[in-house]
Amino acid sequence: MPRGMGRGGRYGYRSPLLGPGLLDLLIMIGILYFLFKLFLVALPYALGLAVLLIIRSFLRRGYRFCGPF
Incomplete structure (x- = not known):
């Protein structure tokens, strides 16, 4: 094979x-x-999942102040 053909062939x-x-x-x-x-x-x-996290944040609003978790 001549030089310069590389690995891929022709x-x-x-x-x-x-x-x-x-x-x-x-x-x-x-x-x-x-x-x-x-x-x-x-x-x-x-x-x-987003709806459940939003509902959870509304239900726990009185207990925590840092995000939906």
């Missing part, structure tokens, strides 16, 4: 059929889709 991580731009774009869309679905699943739990 194309590196790039596919000769798709090209680097399209492959990177597909990977980025997949990651964003996964994060969006994760956000949709976690959102109700986070809102429920």
Whole structure:
């Protein structure tokens, strides 16, 4: 192998059929889709926890003055 080819061979991580731009774009869309679905699943739990902490702070207002905990 001639010098300067590097570890990736002739194309590196790039596919000769798709090209680097399209492959990177597909990977980025997949990651964003996964994060969006994760956000949709976690959102109700986070809102429920926030509501419970707010209710708890209103119930314990007479005992403590430092935050909702």
